[in-house]
Structures are given as structure tokens and as C-alpha cells.
Amino acid sequence: MDVAIIGIGLHPFGRSPTLTGQQQGASAIRTALADAGLTWKDMQFAYGGSQDGGNADALVNELGLTGLQFTNIWNGCATGGSSLHAAYTAIKSGEYDIGVVVGFDKHARGAFNPTPSDWGLDDWYGESGMMLTTQFFAMKFQRYMHDHGISNDSLIRVSEKAFQNGALTPTAWRREALSYEQIANSMMVSNPLRKYMFCSPAEGGAALILCNANIAERYTKKPIYLKAAAVRTRHYGSFEVFSPSQAMNVADAPTVTASNAAFELAGLGPKDVDVMQLQDTDSGTEIIHMAENGFCEHGEQEKLLREGATKINGSMPVNTDGGCLANGEPVGASGLRQVHEICVQLRGEGGARQVSGSPKVGYTHVYGAPGLSGVNILTR
Amino acid sequence: MTQQIAIKEGLFTWPAEKPELLGSRCIHCGEAAFPAQNDCRACGSRETEITALGNRGTLWTWTIQSFMPKSPYLSDETPETFKPYGVGYVEMPGGVRVESRFELIEGQVPHIGMSLDLVILPFRTDESGQEIMMFSFKPAEE
Numbered sequence A: 001m002d003v004a005i006i007g008i009g010l011h012p013f014g015r016s017p018t019l020t021g022q023q024q025g026a027s028a029i030r031t032a033l034a035d036a037g038l039t040w041k042d043m044q045f046a047y048g049g050s051q052d053g054g055n056a057d058a059l060v061n062e063l064g065l066t067g068l069q070f071t072n073i074w075n076g077c078a079t080g081g082s083s084l085h086a087a088y089t090a091i092k093s094g095e096y097d098i099g100v101v102v103g104f105d106k107h108a109r110g111a112f113n114p115t116p117s118d119w120g121l122d123d124w125y126g127e128s129g130m131m132l133t134t135q136f137f138a139m140k141f142q143r144y145m146h147d148h149g150i151s152n153d154s155l156i157r158v159s160e161k162a163f164q165n166g167a168l169t170p171t172a173w174r175r176e177a178l179s180y181e182q183i184a185n186s187m188m189v190s191n192p193l194r195k196y197m198f199c200s201p202a203e204g205g206a207a208l209i210l211c212n213a214n215i216a217e218r219y220t221k222k223p224i225y226l227k228a229a230a231v232r233t234r235h236y237g238s239f240e241v242f243s244p245s246q247a248m249n250v251a252d253a254p255t256v257t258a259s260n261a262a263f264e265l266a267g268l269g270p271k272d273v274d275v276m277q278l279q280d281t282d283s284g285t286e287i288i289h290m291a292e293n294g295f296c297e298h299g300e301q302e303k304l305l306r307e308g309a310t311k312i313n314g315s316m317p318v319n320t321d322g323g324c325l326a327n328g329e330p331v332g333a334s335g336l337r338q339v340h341e342i343c344v345q346l347r348g349e350g351g352a353r354q355v356s357g358s359p360k361v362g363y364t365h366v367y368g369a370p371g372l373s374g375v376n377i378l379t380r
Numbered sequence B: 001m002t003q004q005i006a007i008k009e010g011l012f013t014w015p016a017e018k019p020e021l022l023g024s025r026c027i028h029c030g031e032a033a034f035p036a037q038n039d040c041r042a043c044g045s046r047e048t049e050i051t052a053l054g055n056r057g058t059l060w061t062w063t064i065q066s067f068m069p070k071s072p073y074l075s076d077e078t079p080e081t082f083k084p085y086g087v088g089y090v091e092m093p094g095g096v097r098v099e100s101r102f103e104l105i106e107g108q109v110p111h112i113g114m115s116l117d118l119v120i121l122p123f124r125t126d127e128s129g130q131e132i133m134m135f136s137f138k139p140a141e142e
């Protein structure tokens, strides 16, 4: 049984000072329902999650107490991916025909400040100044540059492309293109990563209406099929955030295993993908993820980026809506924003940022703490 | 004399003339971990033993923390007195890469492969006036 996405909705990312996180989630659901021509009472189930925006199932207070099964999902950066995976299996199993997934968030300004005990760590690790995600991403990329001959030029080009695409995306947070020089000269945060190479916590909401593919054409002329949804966690030896030590032998990242699993499920390969969303918590991770998801060899990115391959008009368009760099990262909503953008592209509704040639296959990838990854493959 | 106590018991030998980092080693698969843990993340065994990891290592990757971190960071510094510090993974003879702060030398860019020596330094002073001692590394003098 195939699963189709028949409605998509986004509450603009960035800052919505007058709205709670839950209201932004409800706003995304209303947009998605209207897109599918459905109402809240048509929903048989809901999966949703948020890090700092409160309980997802409290959205019924905004949308109506219809008695549906509503399950809260919390799975770090893969919260959206895990919600979508739950909906995918609920429909594939035949238990439900139609439902919604939602993600939303509202984070305080500035970097996240994690509590060591939440991560199974002792206080000394945080107190001594080693518990910063920015440090981890910097160290991971420092080593990647060393191993694969990538230079700063690649980092700058990823950011340049992100803000160019953000400028074309009405729902993006950062809508101003930045020059190569502005990025190259921005403040060094954590060597080799500079200010405009990091995404920031933000606010926003995203929702998708899914149904059994057999009934999709009742609701839309442009159903998008979810061919694969896979979520994987780290193996021993994977180099992950908040690790006081690492094994000597580096294992494949969870991205690699999630990606392989998704391609196998979909019966497709990296060469079939026309447009993709790759987690870009910082510019360096986007570069690593190009290879970890199988879209190029390690080290090949330098040349691809110099040629503009990942731009909207390039051979492998990445993060056409500006990704996390231009949209910010409301953790609960971020993964579903990716799927939303792929649906927009596959429907041909991208406007100024539409990938040409009527893309048929799209791909989304999230990766985050504490070492998990979610991949979705979509077709029209 | 000011009393000096380790930031956490069991991270390094202290007090000691030549302190070493302490970790655990799985008696089944031999994998080492830092800090020491009861269970082995590699094979799932519950039999591990405390092991010394050594006091000279090689820098595997690094970055520079250029601004004062917010909570949970807990030092005596103010944003004005804060000095940037290195953070890296140091490959130890005990067979594990340990994340640690390391000392930056003015005018020298850290590099992968450089030799680093373990140092135990006062990190902050607690409410009762005791110095909290923390492990760090400094570039080795060959």
C-alpha cells in the first residue's frame, strides 16, 4: 500500500512574536487542510512534536476536540522525520486511511543551552566548556577538510547559495542574499566555521496531510508519493555531538545507514533524485551530507560547489528554499519543512525558485543530536 | 594553602606527580572509553575495568572557542576576562580519542597531528575557596 501526501502547510519560519509555538503548529495544519480541501474532523490520526513549543496533542484545543488518536513524538532533530515515519507505517499497515503530521517550535534567542544530565553526561563536561554544538560541527568539518581536501571556499559557497535561495522563498526567515565576501569576512565562531555558516534556532510550523494512495486523487490532482521513510541511530564509532570520547575506528554515520535503507525501500538510487534537502545545521554538514547520502564521492564537493552544482539551476539542487541556514531551525518543524519544500518542487509550484525540467524524485535528509538521521524519498 | 580538588573523581589520577587520564576498557572486546563506564558501548558487555589512558596524545581534530559559552559553562571568567581556548579530540596511547580543552599559543595555528601533553590546571574556585582542577593539554615540548 502506497502513501500519498495530499496537503501541505507551513507557518512562516523566523519570528512570530504574537503567536505561541502551538498556534504556529495549528496555523500550519489549517493551511495543509485547506490545501487538501479537508477539515480537521476528517483526520483519523495525528503525529506531532516540538522541542520547546509545548505538547503537540494540545493542538486539539486550537483545532477541535474530535477524539482522534494524537501521538506526541519527540526525537531530537529527527522529530519531524519520526512523525512522518509513524504516519507512513500507520497508513501502510492499513490501520488508518488519512491523517496529519505536524511539527512546530518556538525557541529562545541565541544558541541552545543543553543540560548535561539530559544527555547522560556529568556536569563537568558542560561546566568546562565542551558542550557546544558549534564546537562539534567545527571539529567534525576540520577533520573532514583534512581527510578529503575541502577548503574554505566550499563552506562560503554553501552559505552563499543558501541565502540566495532564501531570498526567493516567501516563508524563509533570512531573505537577504549575502555576498561571498560578506560570508568570508563574517565573525569566526568556531574555526573553521563563521557566523553566516551556522543556522540559528527559530520559530515556525509545518504540517502534511497523508492518505492511502488509492484515495489520493479524491483530494488532489497532484499527489506526492512517500516512497520511503527511514530513521536510524548511530553505530559504535560514529563521530557524534556531545561525546567526551570517540572510538579510534570511525564508523559510518547514521545518515549513511538511513540513506541506504531509504533507497532500498524506494527501489531508487542517488542518480534518480532530481531535487534534495540535506540537513545544513552549518555549511560544513551540508558538504559532508552530499557524500554521506550517496550523491557524490567524499572530496568531490569542492569541484561540484565551484561549478554551482547544488544551485537551483545546477545538476543536483540542494535546499532550494534556503535550508536551515536561511529558515532557521525550529527543531520540531524543521524536518517537515524539508518535505514541504520537496512537495512544492515536485508539484511545480516553486515559482522563482522552481527547479526546471519537472523534477520527479525528491529526497529529504535530517541529521542531529544525539546521532540520528531521517531520510524520506518522494515521487510524483 | 588553597585546597585543590578534581572537577570529578576518576577522570585523571590526582594528586599525582605525573597525572594520567583514566578510562575504562572492556575485558571482552578491548575497546576503551572515557570517562570510565560500567558498560561497553561497542559489544554491550557489562565487564569493564579502569585503565590509565596515558598523558601524551596527538591532536585528531580541533577548533577554537572564541567567545565565552553560556550555561552550562561554569567558570570564574567574565566576558571581559575570557580568553579563547582550543577544543579538540586527542588520540591517547590507551586507544581512545578524548575530547579536551587545549592551550593556544599566541601566533601558532593548531594542526592535526601535533603532540600534546596532559596538564591538570585550576579551572575555577568554588564557594568554599577550593580550586577545582580540570584536565587540559598543552603543545608538547619535544
Ligand SMILES: [Zn+2]
Binding pocket: B026, B027, B028, B029, B030, B031, B040, B041, B042, B043, B044, B045
Ligand atoms: Zn566490549
